[in-house]
Amino acid sequence: xxxxxxxxxxxxxxxxxxxxxxxxxxxxxxxxxxxxxxxxxxxxxxxxxxxxxxxxxxxxxxxxxxxxxxxxxxxxxxxxxxxxxxxxxxxxxxxxxxxxxxxxxxxxxxxxxxxxxxxxxxxxxxxxxxxxxxxxxxxxxxxxxxxxxxxxxxxxxxxxxxxxxxxxxxxxxxxxxxxxxxxxxxxxxxxxxxxxxxxxxxxxxxxxxxxxxxxxxxxxxxxxxxxxxxxxxxxxxxxxxxxxxxxxxxxxxxxxxxxxxxxxxxxxxxxxxxxxxxxxxxxxxxxxxxxxxxxxxxxxxxxxxxxxxxxxxxxxxxxxxxxxxxxxx
Amino acid sequence: xxxxxxxxxxxxxxxxxxxxxxxxxxxxxxxxxxxxxxxxxxxxxxxxxxxxxxxxxxxxxxxxxxxxxxxxxxxxxxxxxxxxxxxxxxxxxxxxxxxxxxxxxxxxxxxxxxxxxxxxxxxxxxxxxxxxxxxxxxxxxxxxxxxxxxxxxxxxxxxxxxxxxxxxxxxxxxxxxxxxxxxxxxxxxxxxxxxxxxxxxxxxxxxxxxxxxxxxxxxxxxxxxxxxxxxxxxxxxxxxxxxxxxxxxxxxx
Ligand SMILES: [Fe+2]
Ligand SMILES: [Fe+2]
Ligand SMILES: [Fe+2]
Numbered sequence: 001x002x003x004x005x006x007x008x009x010x011x012x013x014x015x016x017x018x019x020x021x022x023x024x025x026x027x028x029x030x031x032x033x034x035x036x037x038x039x040x041x042x043x044x045x046x047x048x049x050x051x052x053x054x055x056x057x058x059x060x061x062x063x064x065x066x067x068x069x070x071x072x073x074x075x076x077x078x079x080x081x082x083x084x085x086x087x088x089x090x091x092x093x094x095x096x097x098x099x100x101x102x103x104x105x106x107x108x109x110x111x112x113x114x115x116x117x118x119x120x121x122x123x124x125x126x127x128x129x130x131x132x133x134x135x136x137x138x139x140x141x142x143x144x145x146x147x148x149x150x151x152x153x154x155x156x157x158x159x160x161x162x163x164x165x166x167x168x169x170x171x172x173x174x175x176x177x178x179x180x181x182x183x184x185x186x187x188x189x190x191x192x193x194x195x196x197x198x199x200x201x202x203x204x205x206x207x208x209x210x211x212x213x214x215x216x217x218x219x220x221x222x223x224x225x226x227x228x229x230x231x232x233x234x235x236x237x238x239x240x241x242x243x244x245x246x247x248x249x250x251x252x253x254x255x256x257x258x259x260x261x262x263x264x265x266x267x268x269x270x271x272x273x274x275x276x277x278x279x280x281x282x283x284x285x286x287x288x289x290x291x292x293x294x295x296x297x298x299x300x301x302x303x304x305x306x307x308x309x310x311x312x313x314x315x316x317x318x319x320x321x322x323x324x325x326x327x328x329x
Numbered sequence: 330x331x332x333x334x335x336x337x338x339x340x341x342x343x344x345x346x347x348x349x350x351x352x353x354x355x356x357x358x359x360x361x362x363x364x365x366x367x368x369x370x371x372x373x374x375x376x377x378x379x380x381x382x383x384x385x386x387x388x389x390x391x392x393x394x395x396x397x398x399x400x401x402x403x404x405x406x407x408x409x410x411x412x413x414x415x416x417x418x419x420x421x422x423x424x425x426x427x428x429x430x431x432x433x434x435x436x437x438x439x440x441x442x443x444x445x446x447x448x449x450x451x452x453x454x455x456x457x458x459x460x461x462x463x464x465x466x467x468x469x470x471x472x473x474x475x476x477x478x479x480x481x482x483x484x485x486x487x488x489x490x491x492x493x494x495x496x497x498x499x500x501x502x503x504x505x506x507x508x509x510x511x512x513x514x515x516x517x518x519x520x521x522x523x524x525x526x527x528x529x530x531x532x533x534x535x536x537x538x539x540x541x542x543x544x545x546x547x548x549x550x551x552x553x554x555x556x557x558x559x560x561x562x563x564x565x566x567x568x569x570x571x572x573x574x575x576x577x578x579x580x581x582x
Pocket of ligand 3: 089143171172175
């Protein structure tokens with residue numbers, strides 16, 4: 001919709017644009033939110049579309065690895081909680097798609113970008129869920145990392161994104177709790193359950209740290225995003241925050257640290273930790289993670305299988321429309 | 330357990346099995362639906378049915394009084410011990426099949442649960458009171474789907490018709506009563522499902538006729554669910570559903 005309006009707008013004179021840019025920058029500086037009807041630089045819009053649609057896709061693709069355990073959940077209560085959690089993620093996806101649509105892109109365009117690999121989603125979901133403990137580890141670590149990121153994004157400069165984050169964060173803390181609860185139950189269970197928890201944490205620890213993106217010095221989009229206050233804290237700051245809050249939780253669980261270099265640094269007031277395997281990071285981002293193909297294929301298949309349904313809905317609506325016009329005539 | 334308790338236990342487990350099996354099927358749509366909205370909606374309905382299953386199983390376990398839990402009942406019985414009515418266990422097939430099945434059971438539960446609210450057993454009446462509200466809501470979603478798909482495209486109509494044919498043989502069982510269940514009806518605890526049949530047929534036929542579709546009077550074709558005689562599909566569902574509990578017996582999760 002907004003797109004159409006933009007196209008109708010007469011060509012902008014350079015001096016108008018300069019004034020608008022001033023006003024835009026004043027708002028950013030004053031911590032006022034940018035709203036869909038406000039003028040914004042094209043690059044700001046593009047940057048937001050990239051980040052927000054990537055976030056929406058992450059919610060939706062993230063339904064798959066956890067969905068992989070719905071049918072095998074070990075108790076009725078766990079099954080209900082997991083199903084509710086995955087359903088929430090779908091809701092987050094919907095909510096974020098709508099928020100992104102305010103920037104003048106349609107959901108179907110976004111889905112096409114996802115399916116053709118033009119848009120990305122969180123790489124963490126390209127790792128497989130092999131055991132029940134992985135459902136716990138994802139809730140605890142992956143949702144945990146997402147919360148750190150999203151709390152920071154509540155202060156993002158784009159109004160609809162900020163409001164989406166505020167709403168979504170409330171549910172994310174329930175997600176993290178259910179994940180931690182699963183881990184706790186396993187860690188306090190039999191030796192084989194504890195081993196399952198340890199193995200799962202070991203596998204998801206590093207990919208969770210990777211969720212925060214490359215080091216600040218290497219991050220392609222970070223500088224501009226920070227300047228426009230789309231991002232409010234840097235990748236490394238957020239990653240450190242996550243490590244600092246998670247290490248004590250690992251201690252409570254009584255599991256071995258997933259990284260032998262984790263050590264409290266009195267001077268910094270933070271935990272030190274080992275270096276991420278960046279080769280793996282880029283490999284997975286560039287499409288060669290263990291499940292990249294599977295995730296997209298799954299999404300495409302569901303989409304294609306549903307085509308006849310969407311077609312029927314369109315046809316039915318058209319027929320109803322024609323009928324009511326006939327009656328009106 | 331005396332005979333009445335045995336009947337009650339059997340009754341509750343049957344209702345729990347209906348719910349757990351259908352919830353499992355509905356949850357299979359999660360991340361596979363034609364719209365993201367539909368993934369969410371079908372998961373919601375699945376959650377309602379899990380909730381029902383838990384309430385029925387918990388009560389059954391108390392009646393039995395042997396210290397079994399809802400999960401023991403759900404996860405540690407095999408095919409021959411599961412007593413769900415067969416319509417609940419049929420695979421999800423395509424979206425048309427899933428929605429026709431849902432429409433059929435929604436119409437059924439709206440009436441069945443309404444009557445079950447009158448049960449002399451207060452616990453059952455309370456479960457029914459909660460569940461009937463859910464089913465009314467489910468029906469409000471399934472009916473428009475049947476309408477849209479019946480009158481949408483040729484393909485969607487063909488798929489609806491195929492689903493109707495496939496389900497024809499499985500609806501009769503909804504209305505068949507065993508002697509032990511009739512005893513519970515006489516005691517004012519259960520509902521006489523036989524008496525629901527004519528109303529159900531009429532409702533379904535009338536609704537479908539508005540889209541120019543026909544559906545025959547339900548007759549008893551295939552039965553056995555309440556006696557643990559199933560389709561081949563249930564065993565696969567249970568081997569999936571019970572996997573963790575079977576591989577690691579006796580653990581808490
Ligand atoms: Fe989410
Ligand atoms: Fe998220
Ligand atoms: Fe989440």
